[in-house]
Amino acid sequence: MRVIATGMLLAMAALFAVATSLDEAYPAWGFVKAFAEAAMVGGLADWFAVTALFRHPLGLPIPHTAIIPRNKDRIGDTLALFLRDNFLTPSVVARRMGKVDVAGAIGRFLAEPPAGEGRLREGASRLIVDVLESLDQERLGGMVKSAISSRIRALEVSPMLGQSLEAAMDEDRHIPVLDSIITWAGRTLDANEDIIRDMVHERAGWVMRLAGIDDKLADAIVDGLRRLTIDMAVDPHHPLRQSAEEGLARLASNLRSDPDTQAKVEEMKNGLVDNEALSHWMDGLWENARAGLLRAARDPDATMAGKFGEALQQLGTTLQDDARLKATINQFARRTVVGMVATYGTGIVALVSETVRGWDARTITGRLESAVGRDLQYIRVNGTLVGGLVGLIIHTVETVA
Structure with missing residues (x-):
């Protein structure tokens, strides 16, 4: 789009040169000259405006140019405030979460696992195995035994x-x-x-x-x-x-x-x-439970195919059919998310602001230009055409008058 917009500007310059050379011999070319002249003015003005957003035109330090690089910190702060005021307020999140059926989604997932559920289950199983094997066996067993005692x-x-x-x-x-x-x-x-x-x-x-x-x-x-x-x-x-x-x-x-x-x-x-005998019994109880968890986690397909899988499917059906249970879980999910937003919303806003502040001018310019640059080049094209039409209209009124 930059090539097209620049090509149109050069084309208007060439058309203006041709029209200027033929204007005296052929008066009708005056209309073409007025169109090309105004189109060049409009195209150049919009080129300057678009370029001034991201850099200094022709590298000249003209005041009020390179607007985005000079104001990137303010842009980051404004973006963070926008997120906070429109997305990360408890009232907004509560209204949005009121329309989300968390319990129904969980129920459908458990009752009828989607096609990609196997990969998710394997990933979760590997995570559980890694966590269980990374924990200090004696310390964790002592914690479990202490909790039971x-x-x-x-x-x-x-x-x-x-x-x-x-x-x-x-x-x-x-x-x-x-x-x-x-x-x-x-x-x-x-x-x-x-x-x-x-x-x-x-x-x-x-x-x-x-x-x-x-x-x-x-x-x-x-x-x-x-x-x-x-x-x-x-x-x-x-x-x-x-x-x-x-x-x-x-x-x-x-x-x-x-x-x-x-x-x-x-x-x-x-x-x-x-009693020491009871202590040994609880140690054995924990070891058996840990070994059972590891076996189940290492072979999730066998586990899900048995009674445990049937129980999860039954739970999924219950979550979809039991209105009271569904309402309780959805209420818990809504309160949890709203509480997280109330507690960590400021931190998220600060993260956005600090991240933008940490970008250098070239990075933020490149990212914004990649996002909206194509539309900005359309502005140059439109400016060239609109400018030419306005010039043609002015020349026509001037000639008729």
Whole structure:
């Protein structure tokens, strides 16, 4: 476009020379001369104006030329203010985000992954693997274990145990436990019958041993205990079973409301947390979780093809169909973006201003000229044509008058 505009200017100069040489012999050429003369003036004026935006015309330091290089810092500040006032204000972003369905977009992506989703998933997987492998394994494991321990210490276990025990008793889920204890007691008695007989024999006097009464007493004790366990097993209303249920009810109540019982449970819980065996268990738990994450991240296709992939697809469908969940996520996204703009908007504006300030004059001139230079050359072309037409009109009016 620069070549075309300059060519038109040179063409008008040549036409003016020809018209000037023929003007006296052929008066009609006067109109051509007026057109060419005015076109040259218009073309030169617009060339000067366009050139003055970016550099000094013909290299001459004429005042008010090379406007953009001399005012690049002000241009950067103005551009930054424009961004701040029209794009990076919380109210503007909030209005724009109100029209964006973030939850729906996430839901569609999860439910029906696009064609390029494989590359995205592989990139995310590599990033996860790199992050997991770059972190200090012992330190991260210690952080996880410390977080779990802190969470357990802060958890009030006693009321939960009390509520769970009451719920189990209300639904008779404690009965199998009592039956198992009674069965265990019967089997333990059968397995340790000799121990009971030895105890009776040792505590009996020599007179009873001489008369053989100790054996009869031992038989009576063993038979009585065995009958007791059998009666408790077959009779759901046995007095000892009732006593056990009453004891469980008192325990549930104490766990929920008795400070002394709660203090004992807390002491037991803290002792369990401090136990070395539990510490090793939590270490193993973290290692297994980390290894599982690495396996899943290294093979995302296998992971996404299984139950986890089905769960993500179900989540995507839910995000699209559940209006309440969608509204909650969109509200969270809107508040997050607005908060980021309110917090970092000034920094972004400063970044734009400082970046433009950091450019040298040649860089900013080249970039702006590349962006709008073609349209500016059209101005030169239009100036040449419009100037010529105005000159022709003026000459015509002058000739007729």
